[in-house]
Amino acid sequence: xxxxxxxxxxxxxxxxxxxxxxxxxxxxxxxxxxxxxxxxxxxxxxxxxxxxxxxxxxxxxxxxxxxxxxxxxxxxxxxxxxxxxxxxxxxxxxxxxxxxxxxxxxxxxxxxxxxxxxxxxxxxxxxxxxxxxx
Amino acid sequence: xxxxxxxxxxxxxxxxxxxxxxxxxxxxxxxxxxxxxxxxxxxxxxxxxxxxxxxxxxxxxxxxxxxxxxxxxxxxxxxxxxxxxxxxxxxxxxxxxxxxxxxxxxxxxxxxxxxxxxxxxxxxxxxxxxxxxxxxxxxxxxxxxxxxxxxxxxxxxxxxxxxxxxxxxxxxxxxxxxxxxxxxxxxxxxxxxxxxxxxxxxxxxxxxxxxxxxxxxxxxxxxxxxxxxxxxxxxxxxxxxxxxxxxxxxxxxxxxxxxxxxxxxxxxxxxxxxxxxxxxxxxxxxxxxxxxxxxxxxxxxxxxxxxxxxxxxxxxxxxxxxxxxxxxxxxxxxxxxxxxxxxxxxxxxxxxxxxxxxxxxxxxxxxxxxxxxxxxxxxxx
Numbered sequence: 001x002x003x004x005x006x007x008x009x010x011x012x013x014x015x016x017x018x019x020x021x022x023x024x025x026x027x028x029x030x031x032x033x034x035x036x037x038x039x040x041x042x043x044x045x046x047x048x049x050x051x052x053x054x055x056x057x058x059x060x061x062x063x064x065x066x067x068x069x070x071x072x073x074x075x076x077x078x079x080x081x082x083x084x085x086x087x088x089x090x091x092x093x094x095x096x097x098x099x100x101x102x103x104x105x106x107x108x109x110x111x112x113x114x115x116x117x118x119x120x121x122x123x124x125x126x127x128x129x130x131x132x133x134x
Numbered sequence: 135x136x137x138x139x140x141x142x143x144x145x146x147x148x149x150x151x152x153x154x155x156x157x158x159x160x161x162x163x164x165x166x167x168x169x170x171x172x173x174x175x176x177x178x179x180x181x182x183x184x185x186x187x188x189x190x191x192x193x194x195x196x197x198x199x200x201x202x203x204x205x206x207x208x209x210x211x212x213x214x215x216x217x218x219x220x221x222x223x224x225x226x227x228x229x230x231x232x233x234x235x236x237x238x239x240x241x242x243x244x245x246x247x248x249x250x251x252x253x254x255x256x257x258x259x260x261x262x263x264x265x266x267x268x269x270x271x272x273x274x275x276x277x278x279x280x281x282x283x284x285x286x287x288x289x290x291x292x293x294x295x296x297x298x299x300x301x302x303x304x305x306x307x308x309x310x311x312x313x314x315x316x317x318x319x320x321x322x323x324x325x326x327x328x329x330x331x332x333x334x335x336x337x338x339x340x341x342x343x344x345x346x347x348x349x350x351x352x353x354x355x356x357x358x359x360x361x362x363x364x365x366x367x368x369x370x371x372x373x374x375x376x377x378x379x380x381x382x383x384x385x386x387x388x389x390x391x392x393x394x395x396x397x398x399x400x401x402x403x404x405x406x407x408x409x410x411x412x413x414x415x416x417x418x419x420x421x422x423x424x425x426x427x428x429x430x431x432x433x434x435x436x437x438x439x440x441x442x443x444x445x446x447x448x449x450x451x452x453x454x455x456x457x458x459x460x461x462x463x464x465x466x467x468x469x470x471x472x473x474x475x476x477x478x479x480x481x482x483x484x485x486x487x488x489x490x491x492x493x494x495x496x497x498x499x500x501x502x503x504x505x506x507x508x509x510x511x512x513x514x515x
Contacts, residue, residue, distance in 0.1 A: 008261065008264070008265065009261055012261075031373070035261060037501070041371040041373075041501070042371075042373075060279075060378075061275035061276070061278045061279050061378065062275060062278060063270075063271045063274025063275045063277075063278065063325045063326050063327075063328075064274075064323075064325070064326035065266065065268070065270075065271055065274075065324075065325050065326075066322070066323040066324055066325065066326065067270070067324050067325070069266050069268050069271070070255055070256060070263065070264055071264060071265075071266075072266055076266060078265075078266040078267065078271050078275075079275070080275060080378070088372075088373075090262050090265070090267055091265065092265055092266050103278060103279070103282055114265060124265060
């Protein structure tokens, strides 16, 4: 990440191979949490290990915001993406005027600037449709 | 556990009144509730008040306006279910025999709150909130899933048309204006596919209900309305909500309330519920077991939930037309049910209503099911 950039939150993602999400897996029951949980919400186990999530998943649902949110001017797209590890990730979606979303379409994670804060680029994860994918 | 009755209900004017204090609106509702049953203010032994924004000893601020002091007063916040929480608090105090008379209040000044005219802003450490998760975005995504299951934009609009029609019959509604399906669909887009007229408005207002033991009730009214069931529960972690159209906590609370009340969902004559978004009302038909799972859309289309239908839902106009001062709504829904059970609901009256249900669901908390708390009360004459 360049010097003028800060992650929206530490330890959630890195830029390897176009961007990867880092989740927490319970060493006792195997449940995976993204964003990472401080302990297993299911069985209360404290011992959690970091696992890398698949970059691709299916769009579970989406919405296009037409009213400003805390950081995003309208229009902006957000969605829920189901990853093969059994994790549903909420994330901003790539936003362009001619991009249309469809439930079930194949999506891929990437790292992008979310907004600017005090001159710094705040970086986070987003999803975009996989070209030619379904 | 003792039987508890509601003997007095009151509502302030609902609308946009940035010049009115929460205490003034609360006092308006409390005076109406006192006047409704004729009980002297100093007969009240315990008070609960719900308020979400800028709360600061709200019970004390309100009740000093009607001469009530030196009693136990409890102030609560529980998102949109705050009012349900306050009502349940008073019910528990009386059911447990600790007090004989209490008042439940809910008040909100939305136009002077930090979220006036904006979406509800996220907490500092609420990552999802900062990256675009808002109430309408959530319900937009839920609505997209509903459409996968066969719902249409017209269905969502129809809920808004129905509740705005009901609002026209309620002198206390914030909006008394009929809309057509086309007008709802063509209103400004908020979060695709949710349009402005599918969202509840910003509302200032208050509601109050006076509860007491059956012994006391008989002294003040010949029409005590009994609280048959009361249930309140907070949500599970988010992963428990595999289908975002379902509300596991909503279903759990509904079952608990029906069991406690000893009534079947088909015995319910009317429902007042959380229709913050028009599309949401359809889902709640299923949570409340008013119809079979997956049949909410058909239930709406059949007309069953309109005034004159099998079980009118939100005859008051609901949050969509009557308005939604967040913490007041949980008390206000109870007030509306009470009016129908007494036969005092005027042009919107549910004929021969014997049993009614008041529901609230609210709160968006990262890592938890959306709808972080649900509260239900079942009342009967």
